[in-house]
Amino acid sequence: MSDRSAAQASHEDTERRPGTAHTGDVTISSASPAATAQLRPRAANGRFVRTTGTQDEDADDLPGDRFLDREISWLQFNERVLQLAADESVPLLERARFLAIFASNLDEFFMVRVAGLKRRIATGIAVRSSSGLEPREVLEQVARIAHDLTGMQTRIFEEGVRPALEDEGISIVRWDAIEQVEKERLEEMFLNRIYPVLTPLAVDPAHPFPYISGLSLNLAVILINPKTGKEHFARIKMPPSLPRFLQVRRASATVTSDLFEARFVPLEDVIAAHLDELFPGMEVHEHYSFRVTRNEDVEVEEDDAENLLAALEKELTRRRFGPPVRLEVERDLDDHVMELLSREIGVTEDEIYRLPGPLDLRGLNEIADIDRTDLHFAPFVAGTSADLAPAESSKAADLFGRIARQDVLLQHPYDSFSTSVQAFIEQAAADPYVLAIKQTLYRTSGDSPIVDALIDAAEAGKQVLAVVEIKARFDEQNNIGWARKLEHAGVHVVYGTVGLKTHAKLALVVRQEADGLQRYCHIGTGNYNPKTARLYEDLGLLTADPEVGQDLTRLFNQLSGVAPRTKYKRLLVAPRTARDGLLERIGKQVERQERSGDGYVGIKVNSLVDEATIDALYRAGRAGVHIDIWVRGICTIRPGIVGLSENIHVHSVLGRFLEHSRIFLFGRGKDREAWIGSADLMHRNLDRRVEALVKVVDPRHVEQLHDLLERAMSGDYTHWSLAGDGRWTRIHQGEDGQPLPDIQAALIAMHAKRRRKARR
Structure with a gap:
């Protein structure tokens, strides 16, 4: 272990050299190959090279080097994981876990992304990426960066984590x-x-x-x-x-x-x-x-x-x-x-x-x-959402009654998955007035209570439809097992639409009530997996709104049958309407900026790669629209470039929970819109998957989503900030030199306070 004076010297060097993150005994510079590979982008003849049909056809007014490389951006994300492993303020066994996560992430990157590059080169169908690099150039840079990162991993383990464990x-x-x-x-x-x-x-x-x-x-x-x-x-x-x-x-x-x-x-x-x-x-x-x-x-x-x-x-x-x-x-x-x-x-x-x-x-x-x-991190036990908690603790909540009165916005893991989404499906399975349950399953856990509930419902004579995505990468074998188990129990199992993965997170319950049939819906950003719901940050909406019920009925009919002309009122559904719907709303913020000067776009996603969306954001930013982007992983937009993206700001947050939710905000004040859903801004999500975004209409929930994004973009919490040259800088100290708080810890406290207030 290096002594305190050496660590302080590293810290002082960090203050002098922006782009460096002091992380305890190891100082990681964002000028490592994972960052510097982005500094000199290339494009054929200095122009934008169209490689897919999703890019803006009128992009000639935008610079050709406006996209960062997605593979290098992913490696930068995994470098941020390494920085957490090196950070002495992170509990020691969690640092060891971050090293394991880095290793697992890198395995998957090679198995999928590097393998894909090699396959395209070998088959002769390789084309330049939107960053302007040939696949061979990307492969060369990836190899150089990956060697550097594995060397960094070794140093963090041998010089930091391992000696600390021995202590x-x-x-x-x-x-x-x-x-x-x-x-x-x-x-x-x-x-x-x-x-x-x-x-x-x-x-x-x-x-x-x-x-x-x-x-x-x-x-x-x-x-x-x-x-x-x-x-x-x-x-x-x-x-x-x-x-x-x-x-x-x-x-x-x-x-x-x-x-x-x-x-x-x-x-x-x-x-x-x-x-x-x-x-x-x-x-x-x-x-x-x-x-x-x-x-x-x-x-x-x-x-x-x-x-x-x-x-x-x-x-x-x-x-x-x-x-x-x-x-x-x-x-x-x-x-x-x-x-x-x-x-x-x-x-x-x-x-x-x-x-x-x-x-x-x-x-x-x-x-x-x-x-x-x-x-370890301080113990954390999720509590029941304040909107679902029973009036008497000895009684189970009447979820259908509560959802009928008002929409319920959930944020896991701060709101318990087991007492909300899981309880919703289990109550539906046991309720004699429930006639049908329809649900998508992309990934689920080993002993899934969700699967068991669907089986119980089918055995009780209810109509049960499960849209099982058996091609969920690296979970194929598990999902085949669940598909067969469900089929044997009498569940109607379908595998979605040919050529598209079904990635949407949807559940629809049809219940016979005194005044007729009532539909209860759940639309989420994360999988129906009780285990990952304790580790992944996700959002979900429980609603009895008739428009959403009608939308989900039509979408499930499309997934299980044939309904190519389906229209929706509160949903945007990929691959038909999600991208166009988001682009239309970005465009309206340009009009709003011209009209009233307060245009705003806020986005929280796992990855931002889609060129058409990025080009729309560039144009909106040029028009003066303020744009906040909270991204966990890959991001190929260049923020902060004068004349192009000085109004675009990109932050990333990594911590004890994996940030997984997707949020899309448009406008400020009373006319603002908020959407949540399953789609990242990537070609695969918008073109090759069935994804669903739902409009959030309750003003309380819209305010919560805006507050969440404002917190992340405020600079008041530890985060990474992306610059236009592709460098990610870790910001975890305030101007006074004191450590910045962790936003996830703040959200734990905020949700606990909200529950206490609801009980009074």
């Missing part, structure tokens, strides 16, 4: 550093739990080089036959069913010390120490760990698939055999072993990442789960 009695130790009694305990574990599931694979004329599955951790073992002196190569795959790190106890451990101490040994170290058990009669010359990342995106041609479910299941079996896009190896790997691996796996030098062990730091999630409340 707290939590150690990740290699085999040679543990006590004899610990070795004996691990040897017993090896013989009983590990050895039976290992399959060592030798390479010789009778055994070709084995296929290395994607994301598997492996040992490359060099063996010598003592009789012939001949060298042999073998590969051992770490069983994914076993923990990444094995916990052991010291000989001197006591009940008290066990409460505060934890020692972990990497799984590969335990296996490497017992290689003689796996290769009796051979001499183990050397061994190294390595890991391969492959193209794991799934492509299914729906028009040619008679049964989408069966076609997808078949495609998932092929996923393991995708082409390699990255090879991670231990830094001290012998050159001749490196040559063998790179040749047999088929990777280039740029695709090889030499790192100190242990590899695959996703396993830090296991360590981050240690029950040490002093090293």
Whole structure:
């Protein structure tokens, strides 16, 4: 650990050099390759290059270099995750978790984005991106940045997080550093739990080089036959069913010390120490760990698939055999072993990442789960929304009665998902007056109470429709399982519209009441997943408004049948009306600015990539419209450029909760509009998915949404700010040098206060 004076020197340097974030023992500069790659944008002949049909056809009045590169922007997002891992003000085990999140994010980036770039180059269909870069140029920059970021990850782990963990009695130790009694305990574990599931694979004329599955951790073992002196190569795959790190106890451990101490040994170290058990009669010359990342995106041609479910299941079996896009190896790997691996796996030098062990730091999630409340974020338990809380605590809330009286705007995880959305579906399933339930399912949890409620409803004789998106990336296998389970229970399961993913978050309940049929609706920004609802920040609207009920009825009919000419009153639905509806409202703010000088657009999304929307925002900003953008991840707009975007401001917030909601605000005062929904501003969302945005009409809720965005954009809370050159700057200290508060902590307190006030 660096001493306090060194940390202070880094802080002072931060103050002198804008674009640098002091994050404890490690100072991360936004002038790293992830930032500087954006500084010199290129466009063909200095003009805008049209690469999709979604870009503004009249863009010649806008500069050709107005878009940042989306792949580099994503890497910058993951760099922000690293900054949280390095920040000493973040609880220690949460810093370890941020390292694991960074590793998992990077895996997915290579599996999908890098693999996609390579595929387009290989098939000859590659075109310049809107940033003006050729795919090969993007690939080269991505490789350079990814190498830099993995080096940064290593430094944060080795110089910051790991020593800090050791100071707290939590150690990740290699085999040679543990006590004899610990070795004996691990040897017993090896013989009983590990050895039976290992399959060592030798390479010789009778055994070709084995296929290395994607994301598997492996040992490359060099063996010598003592009789012939001949060298042999073998590969051992770490069983994914076993923990990444094995916990052991010291000989001197006591009940008290066990409460505060934890020692972990990497799984590969335990296996490497017992290689003689796996290769009796051979001499183990050397061994190294390595890991391969492959193209794991799934492509299914729906028009040619008679049964989408069966076609997808078949495609998932092929996923393991995708082409390699990255090879991670231990830094001290012998050159001749490196040559063998790179040749047999088929990777280039740029695709090889030499790192100190242990590899695959996703396993830090296991360590981050240690029950040490002093090293985690302060405990937080979501409360029931003030608009849904029962008058008497011993009674369950009558959700239908409350929703019939007024719309309810939910913000998870501050408002409990289980006592709102989950309770809404469960009450609908149990209510004898409910006739039908219709719901979309994109991702859900392992033991899903939502799925169980739909099954209960179907078994009770209710009409139940589930639109299951079985192509939700990396959840395909889970969703196939839920689809079959629902079908077997009598639920009508459909897979949406051919060629489009159904990403909208919708639930419709039809109930027989004294004055006729009443429709109750939920439209959200997040998945119907009780587990992620405790970690993801999302919004949801519960309403009995007849217009919304009619809109959802029409949309579900479109998803389950044929209704190409459907029109909606309070919804914008992609791919038909979402983009056009948003562009129309941005345009109206230009008119408002010209008329009254108070045009305003506020946007909160996960990603902002869509060129047509960005061009509309540029024009609105040029006209004087004030534009606030709160984005979590990718952002390709250039804010703050004189003559183009000086009225556009972009902030990002990362923290204990994953900011996931989407909000679209237009105008100020009594004429303002507010929308929430499932769509990010990306081509895939607006062109290739069924997405739904709903207009929020209750003035209280409109005010809440405006207040939320104003808080995030005020500069009063810790955030990252984007500059026109592509640099993200972390701002976490006020002008007085004091730490800025965390907006998520402020929202926890605000919602708790709102609930207390409602109980009085």
